[in-house]
Amino acid sequence: MKRRDFLWLAGAATAAGSLAGLPSGAAGAGKARVVVVGGGFGGATAAKYLRLWDPAIEVTLVERTDIFTSCPMSNLVLAGFTRMDDIRRSYDGLRRHGVQVVNDEVTAVDADRKRVRLLRGGALIYDRLVIAPGIDFRFGEIEGYEAAMQAGRVLHAWKAGAQTVELRRQLEQMRDGGVFAISVPMTPFRCPPGPYERASLVADYFKRAKPRAKVLVLDANPDVASKPGLFKAAWREYYAGMLEYRPNSTAIGVDAAAMTLKLEVEDVKADVLNVVPPQRAGDIARKAGLITTSQHWCDVDWRTMESKALPGVHLLGDATLAAPAMPKSASMANNHAKIAAAAIVEILSGRPPVPVQILSTCYSFVSRTEAVHVASVHAWSDADRTLKTVPGSGGVSPARSEAEGTLAWHWARTIWADSFG
Amino acid sequence: MKAVLIAAVALAAAPAFAQDNQGRNLAAGCAICHGTEGRASDQGSALIPLAGLPKDHIASQLRAFRDGMQQLAKGYSDAQIDAIAAWYAARKR
Numbered sequence: 026m027k028r029r030d031f032l033w034l035a036g037a038a039t040a041a042g043s044l045a046g047l048p049s050g051a052a053g054a055g056k057a058r059v060v061v062v063g064g065g066f067g068g069a070t071a072a073k074y075l076r077l078w079d080p081a082i083e084v085t086l087v088e089r090t091d092i093f094t095s096c097p098m099s100n101l102v103l104a105g106f107t108r109m110d111d112i113r114r115s116y117d118g119l120r121r122h123g124v125q126v127v128n129d130e131v132t133a134v135d136a137d138r139k140r141v142r143l144l145r146g147g148a149l150i151y152d153r154l155v156i157a158p159g160i161d162f163r164f165g166e167i168e169g170y171e172a173a174m175q176a177g178r179v180l181h182a183w184k185a186g187a188q189t190v191e192l193r194r195q196l197e198q199m200r201d202g203g204v205f206a207i208s209v210p211m212t213p214f215r216c217p218p219g220p221y222e223r224a225s226l227v228a229d230y231f232k233r234a235k236p237r238a239k240v241l242v243l244d245a246n247p248d249v250a251s252k253p254g255l256f257k258a259a260w261r262e263y264y265a266g267m268l269e270y271r272p273n274s275t276a277i278g279v280d281a282a283a284m285t286l287k288l289e290v291e292d293v294k295a296d297v298l299n300v301v302p303p304q305r306a307g308d309i310a311r312k313a314g315l316i317t318t319s320q321h322w323c324d325v326d327w328r329t330m331e332s333k334a335l336p337g338v339h340l341l342g343d344a345t346l347a348a349p350a351m352p353k354s355a356s357m358a359n360n361h362a363k364i365a366a367a368a369i370v371e372i373l374s375g376r377p378p379v380p381v382q383i384l385s386t387c388y389s390f391v392s393r394t395e396a397v398h399v400a401s402v403h404a405w406s407d408a409d410r411t412l413k414t415v416p417g418s419g420g421v422s423p424a425r426s427e428a429e430g431t432l433a434w435h436w437a438r439t440i441w442a443d444s445f446g
Numbered sequence: 447m448k449a450v451l452i453a454a455v456a457l458a459a460a461p462a463f464a465q466d467n468q469g470r471n472l473a474a475g476c477a478i479c480h481g482t483e484g485r486a487s488d489q490g491s492a493l494i495p496l497a498g499l500p501k502d503h504i505a506s507q508l509r510a511f512r513d514g515m516q517q518l519a520k521g522y523s524d525a526q527i528d529a530i531a532a533w534y535a536a537r538k539r
């Protein structure tokens with residue numbers, strides 16, 4: 026071992042508190058080690074289920090924040106219908122499952138030597154690596170946007186956290202009679218129904234607090250990208266005259282001084298401008314060389330979630346090049362993690378992994394109390410070498426209801442507990 | 447050489463027969479609404495915890511659903527439903 030390597034590892038031992046040994050395998054008697062990068066729905070679930078299904082595996086989760094903030098239900102915070110504290114979860118639940126949680130950031134992956142480098146110094150050694158990168162944004166496609174965002178003028182709030190709180194503040198301060206415009210990127214993006222839920226909930230807030238205000242949905246897509254019938258029915262019946270939907274409206278620039286969004290064919294002024302930018306797999310996926318497709322997404326073997334670019338690395342969640350009809354959702358990331366956990370347990374025990382059938386249920390609020398859902402079941406197809414929806418399964422709600430609103434909250438608390446508890 | 451050694455260690459550690467985890471793996475998907483291993487984590491939930499319920503009860507309910515749950519249940523074969531039901535029935539409440 027070179028001196029530089031030794032120092033690298035010594036730093037990691039301090040960070041994780043338990044890395045005195047050599048790479049397992051070489052050490053022989055050592056426990057198998059899995060490092061999970063990213064503590065969102067995918068990464069947290071993978072860490073927990075690895076411990077649940079094989080307590081002999083040593084699992085280390087690297088996450089840069091010290092508390093999780095859920096994107097699902099965050100639109101209710103924006104509308105003032107629930108509080109940030111209600112949508113946050115600590116990582117203590119994972120610690121109780123024996124997961125070592127390291128509050129740090131992975132800056133590089135050395136797949137040949139099976140180690141990841143940490144921002145605060147040192148490295149972690151793994152036998153299998155799980156990366157749940159989430160998303161980052163293609164700011165460059167909207168001129169002027171990044172500067173406007175850095176200045177706090179135009180926000181996305183598409184990663185729940187500080188921007189959620191700030192966008193809520195902007196909405197509260199907006200004058201009655203003002204315009205809230207939300208710009209929706211072309212699919213695929215995180216949470217396909219999310220922008221439409223946000224528009225609905227902001228409209229409900231305006232009805233209660235600023236009845237002369239307007240919601241303008243500027244959508245790059247030709248139609249509402251998820252549950253279109255259910256959203257449009259709610260808009261017609263609850264928010265007529267308040268919410269306006271414009272399809273085929275791609276944002277190309279932002280003028281923060283004039284609070285103007287530049288579309289391909291016109292400019293739109295707003296009092297609060299919420300631009301959801303086009304997206305790609307999170308930065309760590311790019312740094313690790315995991316992006317395979319159109320410079321944006323990461324293709325995987327859906328039997329194991331193993332990256333098609335880097336053997337031994339399992340990749341989860343929104344960063345994946347989605348299988349047919351598979352949404353970038355919390356339910357899917359949680360289920361991807363279970364495919365990966367099952368496969369890793371088998372692989373580390375010297376057995377061949379078997380495909381795992383997964384499912385998704387995804388609720389969206391159309392008002393403070395009423396929600397709708399979309400459900401799907403995804404099974405491995407030997408013929409098509411991917412996960413495909415099972416014929417005859419899945420579908421959307423027949424209609425919005427308060428009963429589904431109750432189920433939506435139940436789903437949220439249960440998936441938070443299943444992923445983090 | 448090292449790789450061969452690692453492979454040998456892994457093989458020696460592996461049980462003689464692969465475990466049948468079909469029920470466990472299928473049921474893991476359900477946990478997003480029914481809780482980890484079918485144990486409810488949300489007080490006052492509309493959904494009943496599945497852990498420890500009789501196998502036949504779970505299987506017959508899965509086949510009989512006519513509400514939103516049916517959209518999910520229809521994605522599973524009879525054999526898969528039986529595997530899920532057997533796995534939940536064997537969990538401690």
